[in-house]
Amino acid sequence: MKSVAKGRHCKRLFGYLAVVAGFWVLPVLIFSVGSKPPYWSVRFFSRQVSVVNLFTHRVSAWSYFQIQGRYTGGQGKWVDLRLSDFSRMENFGYLTRLDRMLDEAGDRRRGPVVRRELAAFLARETAARFPSGPALREVRYLRVSAPTGEPRIAFPAGPWANAPVENVPETWVRQIGVVTDRDWAPPPKPLANP
Amino acid sequence: MIGKILLSRLGNFLVGEAPVRRFRLFELAFTAAFLILISRNLLEAREWLTSRGYHRSVPGLSGIEPLPLLPGWAIPFFVVFVFGAGFGVAKWAKGRRFCFGLLFFAAVYAQGVDTASAFALNKIYIAGFLFLAFSPGRDNDTASGSIAGVRAFQGMLLTLYFATGIAKARGDWLSHSDVVWTHAQGIYRTETAAWLLRNLPLWGWAAIQHSVLVFELGAPLWFGWRRTRPVAIAFGLGFHLGIALLMKAVWVFSLQMAAFYVLFLPDDWAGEVLRRLQNATRALLGDRAAGQKSRCDSRPNYLDRSQ
Numbered sequence: 078m079k080s081v082a083k084g085r086h087c088k089r090l091f092g093y094l095a096v097v098a099g100f101w102v103l104p105v106l107i108f109s110v111g112s113k114p115p116y117w118s119v120r121f122f123s124r125q126v127s128v129v130n131l132f133t134h135r136v137s138a139w140s141y142f143q144i145q146g147r148y149t150g151g152q153g154k155w156v157d158l159r160l161s162d163f164s165r166m167e168n169f170g171y172l173t174r175l176d177r178m179l180d181e182a183g184d185r186r187r188g189p190v191v192r193r194e195l196a197a198f199l200a201r202e203t204a205a206r207f208p209s210g211p212a213l214r215e216v217r218y219l220r221v222s223a224p225t226g227e228p229r230i231a232f233p234a235g236p237w238a239n240a241p242v243e244n245v246p247e248t249w250v251r252q253i254g255v256v257t258d259r260d261w262a263p264p265p266k267p268l269a270n271p
Numbered sequence: 272m273i274g275k276i277l278l279s280r281l282g283n284f285l286v287g288e289a290p291v292r293r294f295r296l297f298e299l300a301f302t303a304a305f306l307i308l309i310s311r312n313l314l315e316a317r318e319w320l321t322s323r324g325y326h327r328s329v330p331g332l333s334g335i336e337p338l339p340l341l342p343g344w345a346i347p348f349f350v351v352f353v354f355g356a357g358f359g360v361a362k363w364a365k366g367r368r369f370c371f372g373l374l375f376f377a378a379v380y381a382q383g384v385d386t387a388s389a390f391a392l393n394k395i396y397i398a399g400f401l402f403l404a405f406s407p408g409r410d411n412d413t414a415s416g417s418i419a420g421v422r423a424f425q426g427m428l429l430t431l432y433f434a435t436g437i438a439k440a441r442g443d444w445l446s447h448s449d450v451v452w453t454h455a456q457g458i459y460r461t462e463t464a465a466w467l468l469r470n471l472p473l474w475g476w477a478a479i480q481h482s483v484l485v486f487e488l489g490a491p492l493w494f495g496w497r498r499t500r501p502v503a504i505a506f507g508l509g510f511h512l513g514i515a516l517l518m519k520a521v522w523v524f525s526l527q528m529a530a531f532y533v534l535f536l537p538d539d540w541a542g543e544v545l546r547r548l549q550n551a552t553r554a555l556l557g558d559r560a561a562g563q564k565s566r567c568d569s570r571p572n573y574l575d576r577s578q
């Protein structure tokens with residue numbers, strides 16, 4: 078290796094390395110060891126360099142959303158809706174970006190909004206694809222938690238696939254919410270003055 | 272006296288002049304990996320970038336408002352923007368930094384427009400293209416220059432490994448031996464993972480887990496020491512190949528990480544790969560000079576900043 082560059086060029090090179098160290102090396106190291114961002118960081122920056130806290134803990138159960146719908150004239154029967162029929166972006170393992178949005182909307186503020194918006198989207202898509210078919214009237218969100226180590230999960234016959242609700246023990250299933258078409262339909266127009 | 276010598280050596284190690292064809296190869300590999308990620312997403316461009324797909328009105332976990340969606344007619348312009356910048360990185364030596372700047376904005380948009388389809392690798396692309404846009408040392412397609420860029424990105428990778436190792440050690444990776452086993456069972460489980468779950472005993476999963484932890488925590492040493500470097504490269508590439516095979520949709524991350532590995536190759540190897548790439552490109556474009564050796568390989572134009 079030849080000798081170190083001198084003068085302003087040398088300062089520029091060290092400056093560059095200092096910037097990489099300051100904006101990547103140190104923050105990534107700090108966020109990997111500390112749970113709280115240090116005082117000098119802003120929230121956005123701390124999230125932007127938070128890339129190392131993945132797969133750090135063992136998983137006791139794998140959870141996924143099972144979505145069911147009720148249709149006009151369906152005699153009140155819940156029918157499974159597969160989100161992969163409405164989203165082809167399967168970039169969350171074998172789940173779609175819609176699953177991921179539901180997964181991230183676990184809190185009280187975002188959860189109801191995302192579930193209502195998604196139900197409206199599913200109804201709109203269903204109507205667009207099957208204009209003469211029954212309309213989607215209600216959407217039910219179920220959360221299925223499959224414990225790891227359980228034989229059908231730990232010794233699977235093939236790749237991951239969401240097991241239908243009727244094929245899993247009831248103790249695995251929890252209802253998160255139900256959204257009806259009243260929740261997503263636009264409010265009725267006010268009557269015109271006579 | 273000894274301190275001065277040590278400082279001088281450290282300075283040489285960090286910013287000294289050296290053959291840096293591997294850095295050029297890294298630029299190409301990193302850009303190619305990004306374009307592959309974008310291409311995968313573009314297969315469902317209307318869902319990803321337009322209101323044709325569902326996009327929540329509330330921010331995701333980041334708490335940041337999503338960037339505006341594109342109208343359907345703008346998708347071809349987005350494609351031209353991203354792939355034009357990628358082409359510029361490959362063919363326009365003097366405008367390379369400018370093209371990295373464009374790719375930085377593309378990476379920011381790809382993350383901001385739909386956080387549900389963005390992952391940690393998007394963040395690494397944003398940082399990577401930003402640092403590439405400002406990388407010093409070479410103004411044209413030369414074989415030699417300051418090693419600073421190589422060191423910066425080597426440091427970026429080793430930081431990732433080491434910090435990930437720390438995070439895992441602080442998690443369950445030291446206290447439980449079945450962490451990888453429980454992850455293999457979940458939503459990322461591929462056919463290969465299912466086969467392994469049926470056939471690999473628990474101690475095998477524990478061995479994978481502990482070897483990965485040793486690799487990540489010791490990465491600065493394994494990659495830094497010349498004697499262990501070949502083993503580290505082989506193990507690391509095997510590790511990322513394993514991730515790609517066992518976890519659905521995570522191969523794009525493996526590809527991104529593999530791009531960093533060219534920074535640890537001997538520079539002659541990188542030069543040879545570059546030469547073959549250039550020849551293949553010329554042959555593909557029907558250039559008669561396909562068989563000629565590249566300027567990069569045969570007549571290195573060493574930067575001499577003293578003149």
